Amino acid sequence: MNKSDEIGKAFDFRLFKRVFAHTKPYQIIFWVVAITAILSAAFAVGIPILVKDIINGALDSKNSQQLFTAIMFMLALLIGQVTMQLGFNYYANLLGESVIKDIRVRLFQKMMGFKMTYFDNSSIGVLVTRAVADMQRIGEIFSQGFFMIVADVLKMISAAIIMTIINWKLALIVFAILPVILVATRLFQQAMKVAFIEVRAQVSNLNSFVQERLAGMKIVQLFNREEVEKEKFRVINEKHQNAWLKTVWYNSIFFPIAEISNSIGIGLVVYFGVIQNIENIGLDNKGAIVAFFFLMDLLFRPLRQIADKFNTLQMGMVAANRVFKILDTSSHIADEGSVVKADVKGDIEFKDVRFGYIKDEEVLHGISFKVNAGETVAIVGATGAGKSTIINLLNRFYEINSGQIVIDGVSIHDYTLQSLRSHIAIVLQDVFLFADTIANNISLRDENITVSEIEAAAKQIGVHEFISSLPGGYQYNVKERGTMLSSGQRQLIAFLRAYVSNPSILILDEATSSVDTYSEQLIQQATDKITEGRTSIIIAHRLATIKKASKIIVMDEGQIVEIGTHKELLKKGGYYNDLYKAQFLEEEVA
Ligand SMILES: Nc1ncnc2c1ncn2[C@@H]1O[C@H](COP(=O)(O)OP(=O)(O)OP(=O)(O)O)[C@@H](O)[C@H]1O
Ligand SMILES: [Mg+2]
Structure with missing residues (x-):
């Protein structure tokens, strides 16, 4: 200026x-x-x-x-x-x-x-x-x-x-x-x-x-x-x-x-x-x-x-x-779609999607894949491969340069933003919590979500005990950015937040930081529970998650290099096999 x-x-x-x-x-x-x-x-x-x-x-x-x-x-x-x-x-x-x-x-x-x-x-x-x-x-x-x-x-x-x-x-x-x-x-x-x-x-x-x-x-x-x-x-x-x-x-x-x-x-x-x-x-x-x-x-x-x-x-x-x-400043996502669906099944398709955060710097170079309703798909790949970017596009945080993203046969541009986002819950890599109670961080002050519902949900995914053990339980104030909790604990709260909103599509960007065995177990158990019966895309860093996926998408430098199950990909002996050997083999042996 x-x-x-x-x-x-x-x-x-x-x-x-x-x-x-x-x-x-x-x-x-x-x-x-x-x-x-x-x-x-x-x-x-x-x-x-x-x-x-x-x-x-x-x-x-x-x-x-x-x-x-x-x-x-x-x-x-x-x-x-x-x-x-x-x-x-x-x-x-x-x-x-x-x-x-x-x-x-x-x-x-x-x-x-x-x-x-x-x-x-x-x-x-x-x-x-x-x-x-x-x-x-x-x-x-x-x-x-x-x-x-x-x-x-x-x-x-x-x-x-x-x-x-x-x-x-x-x-x-x-x-x-x-x-x-x-x-x-x-x-x-x-x-x-x-x-x-x-x-x-x-x-x-x-x-x-x-x-x-x-x-x-x-x-x-x-x-x-x-x-x-x-x-x-x-x-x-x-x-x-x-x-x-x-x-x-x-x-x-x-x-x-x-x-x-x-x-x-x-x-x-x-x-x-x-x-x-x-x-x-x-x-x-x-x-x-x-x-x-x-x-x-x-x-x-x-x-x-x-x-x-x-x-x-x-x-x-x-x-x-x-x-x-x-x-x-006009810097809004154009909300020009008109499709409002009370329910979506959760079929997702990426068709030759190209995208860059900055003009002329493409990050995703033509991504195509399909996720069938109810399936759990894992995305793996090196850091910076573009995994988180994919999920930034699904709920239109950013607009794609070309290609198409389709949910239940309708382009995401044709949904109203409100409707689109109401069907997708995302657990981000870095969990953000407001300086508020755990209960409010989960319901995000949605008055339709009662404390007893939150408790019931917490019991289902196995985090009720952990939350109850905090001073004040659900009324525990996590302070700014959730500094009063460990990152594993924060992730669990985020799981619960996603679970309570009961979305048709669940996106999980697993934290890269490792957590202790106990939290690991809790997270694993919670992951299994919240992905049950809904379309889930998990950007996975844990072998256990990856192995359970119906399909693994392997990414490298903004491209999909392989798609298949754990066994198929190991047999193929390609990129995933190398990744597995380098990253997960020890984990499995241990
Ligand atoms: N907000 C942003 N603005 C500009 N570039 C970005 C932004 N976010 C990510 N990038 C770039 O996009 C590329 C892909 O990043 P992305 O976050 O999708 O990687 P990732 O596969 O999720 O990595 P990780 O496993 O470390 O989370 C990186 O080169 C990164 O520098
Ligand atoms: Mg990421």
Whole structure:
């Protein structure tokens, strides 16, 4: 992404309109915010006018009754202003939070529909930043950016008008300082825009880095990478720091300039209004000079802060741009099929399937095989042969380049995704568990699956005892990614998850890591049970599984080299025979 792309024009109105379109469901809140912003500006401007009248009228004439009324008036104005401010703060934040709540839900929903390829090519840390930190920035467009700017502009315009009415000559003198502040503000704003894009990028980097290292902490410690990682982190951190310091630096330059301009303004008013006074300027009352001080503050202070608010607005827009980019990404598996089957028998056929994860890098070079309903087929082959890839295609995690995959005589493209996936259960090579109870990890919070059903299923496949032995049994919380369980145990939970969903087609990608004999037995027993009476494809690493299969598909480098039963293939003395000798013979002898 090009930096200047992201900055875009001075102000991107289309983007702005798009952000504001999200306030539609909150029209009432929107107007409450707008009105409180306007009123708080009006009250602010009312105060100097009142001060002028108090000094000129009530104070001069020493009329205590009049003074009392004026002071009461002043009090009412102040209370009004405070109330409006309060209302504004609350409702502007409410509006912002409501809008980002909606966008966030849409973003998450969008992400859930993305193809696996999208995730293969995205940094999880960056996506997390989009869904969390960037959202907050978008909210600030409402709570701290746009409406505040409107209120400030209103304040400034009214202050300028009132100054002109009180004494246009003195007002002109004050206005003479405005260009200095305006130019400084403009420069500041431009510098900040670039600086903040850098800040965002560095925050993203930091997020990704920390997230990844934390997830892979074992590797970091195992290979003594602490020093190296610390160094890398130091560099990223330093970039992050520098990016922030740049914004601080700009702030440090800008605010003194604004402050000095303000003081010069006060000096000029004192000089011309008081010292040169009446003949030259025609200022005929004390109240007016005091009112000028107030009004100048109303003119200059927002002008300084407006730059800050523009930054907030700009940062929000940059964030919105990034989030909308994800929302506009079309990376969905086309769900154009219409076939919905309540039941499938489970006949599967691959017809000359070619596929590559990356363009022009084919991984499967024309795969053809048939699995009859109810059969158990084993796929074996060296690592990287393309075994897991085959199952990634069956439920359309990825789209094939050419060929056809057919279930019960219907191409998988003709099923609705929902229907297709409802008939297939997959136990992946790396079992993923949510930070939740075992029961919820099995039912995936499907309310139609009761705990007693889960228990019954667990008994059937022989894992009830193991689960019951855990503290809390089915209510045992496995913590993030299931770290509280061994990999064999995790695999058993995944078996149960698949079994409970009662699919017509079961895919099992056996973990390559070896487990202890006891778990091995449990897994074997569970495997036998869950493959019973349904079409099963097992990517097998265990000899026992392979031998029981009605058919073995032997793969090498993205191609099927042999198909047959264990005995047939041994007799043939080909690739499988070699594989068997190299990998399994010892196992069998032992
Ligand atoms: N998400 C992916 N993006 C790009 N390439 C991938 C992806 N997943 C796998 N590959 C590549 O596809 C090829 C086949 O991988 P696959 O996972 O199917 O192997 P496998 O036979 O299951 O191996 P193993 O026995 O080690 O599990 C490998 O060369 C791998 O580099
Ligand atoms: Mg694999």
